[in-house]
Amino acid sequence: MRSPRKLIGGLGLLAVAGTVAAIGAGPLLVSGADHLDSPLVKIDARVDITDVYAWRTSASTTTLAVNVNPLTAPADTKGARFRQTALYEIKVDTTGDAVADIAYRIKFSNLTRFSDGTNTQTFTVKRAIGAAARRTEWTGTTVAVGRTSRYGGTNRIAAVAGGGIAFAGPRDDPFFFDLVGFKHLKSRVLAGRQDLGTANDVTNCALADDDASARLLSCFTGSDTFAGTNVSSIVLKLPNAKLGGTGHSVGIWATTAIQTKSGWQRIDRMGRPAINTVFNITDGEKDLSNLVNPADDRSTMKDTTVAVLNALSAVVVHAGATGYTPAQINAIANTLLPDTLRIRLGSTAGFLNGRKPADDVINAEFSLVTNGALTSDGVNANDKAFLSAFPYLAAPH
């Protein structure tokens, strides 16, 4: 906090001499509170899921991670934490019907704040199976209790009953993506533009997205929008036996819900990376897909997914490459939906099999949705090296 009182004392002479000269610098403004401004309406970033990861960490273990608190600046990371009136869930479908058969549920409590602005919380992990796993509720068998790791402190790891370990706390955002470049690409595709152009075309990028001369790739700069920013991570390393068994294919997704008088209210849901970003066009569609369950994805999202795939296919054809047939587009939409992160437990294969933090998922998805015509957003690695040991995600900036 600046100290105007000190300034007044220290600058008194300067002020007397300088007031008239300084007046030309600009309007003098202090708040004129004849009305009281209310705080901004904001979504609670603590329940805003950024990404979900599931990857092989040994022949017999799989690590699951879910991140919230997107784009947290370093100064905000000190005070970043999880919402204590929220339920964080990682759902597992072991039968291929996009319905949860296992749920790992995480809640936070007992916030302790320190004078340096950092904090810790207790996290409790419950495991539910069967019909109970499908619901959004704070039930199940408690399998772990630990404390979140403090910003700048030692990583604290809790044991999971029946095997496994758990971590929660601030981490570098492992995601890497030129989101700014992509946003222009998407806007331009939706405006009917089809010329690919080249990345880093500053002149063309400067055009409005609906300009007839705007090209699709010109705004990609190779700049990782998420570099230098942090998230809050929940990481569970679990025996495959607890997730359906080694060699078994399962679907993983995460949800967040907040406590209300009428029960738990879903806030966010995510499986594969960027599905909502890429395939839903309006805010309403994005909200809807957050609220429904994966089993409903084809009924709620498939039309827009097919529309976007068709638009991209037209671009590919326009560029002289081979587009997808309607049957292929239908098949891809059915692969991407329901939106669960499919992984064969124990398999070393990368994305689309599960998702390792280092997987360049955007490149893979670009290639998939354009039949190989687009293969990169120009950002090919995270800005921080991943750890070789649990919790694997890099320390926060």
Add this chain to the structure above:
Amino acid sequence: MATLTRPRPRRSVPIRLLAVVGAMLVVVVVSQVASHLGTPTSPPAPAPVVVDPLRPAIDDLDAGGINVAGADAGSDAGTATDHGVSDVARIKADIEFWSGRVARDHDDFISSNRWGISEIELARATGDLSAFLRAEAAFDTTLARDPHNDAALGYKGSVLVSLHRFVDAAALARTILGRHPSDPVALATLGDASLELGDLPAARDAYAGANDVARSAATLGRLGHLAFISGDAAGALRATTAALALADSEGAEGERAAFYHYQLADVLISTGDRVGARKQYAAALTADPGSFLAHSGLARVAAANGDFDEAIRQLSAAIAIVPQPEFLARRGDLFTMRAAAGDAKLAADDYATVEAIAKLAGEAAGVYDRTLALYLANHGLDPARAVALAGAELTFRKDVYGYDADAWALLAAGRPADAESMMSRALAFGTRDAKLLYHAGMIANALGQSDRARTLLRESLALDPSFDPLQVARARATLATLR
């Protein structure tokens, strides 16, 4: 950016005033330079490495399962230490971070939007309105590339409300709502602007819509304010109490947490509960030690309790953070009422500063029009100017306090019949505010309506004898002549 009217040097302006004004200018200029768009900024200093001494690195689990009763406690309250002290430092670090990214890539809409939001937070925490101008510039950076960026448009709308550009704010919010009818930020902005423009039905619809799609402390607090303006004190108390509880579970800290305590305190004190209000003002100050609003609230309680020394001390603390004209005028009144040795000069200094601030604000002085009109009317100064200021604002901002300010200025100008006409429009809103009843009572008295004056003044003093120490004293004196 507004141009500035250069004031003539005034021999009567005291040295202390110049010091205050000089300090404010330095603050404004320094902060403008610090976050200038094109200025390369250094990365934030690395955070200190702190190892938590309270816990081992590994938390062992009782493999048999642990009783976690209490783990689902519904509050985000923690074991507090001295959090809040560094809120402004944190916000400034955020501004440096995000504006630095914008400087490197003007196309980075995420960073320009976050920069703008951080500037709004800074303006709220420090009372420095120039941060709102920088916020507007940040959102305009986004909008220059993407005129349809709804986040930038929505937050820009809230900035316009803070800069008293209510008509522009409402228009902008309606633009967003045309595309996204349930955008909660736009609905909140439309509600805020409508309320200030006196369109309560529109405010009610907008706030209800925002609350439906994004029920939160921010929406409940707004509904609470609307209820108060509509004369529903009980509803205002319920909503602001609920907003405070929700703010806690939302993890509100610093200025944001303090706001909800302050808002509840204002409702409490306006309904005569000074003890409850004092507790909430104090809680606001605990949440944000830099809360100038909390200091001003504590001053209001102290003054009503007759403790002028404490009231002056609290107002001085508020003024040291941000020299708002209202605070200076109030402190001047308290000096006048305390009447200790030297107080007359201190009061004169404060009064001179009030006018100097309004003059120095140049074109942006519109922000202070209502404040200045009331100040002039309260102190029997330049009634024609008070009427002109209040009347000009009333041409577009027809809210309860706009009619009230106009009525009060008209009474000061010796036009009680016109004043009554305006006051009746203010009272038609139904707002239960002791200041309004006092103004109405004094107007009735000037019109020779003794019974009505007596009733209104009694009602005012019974409702909340804290609204303004000098005016409350006048209300009591007037009432004494009517008995």
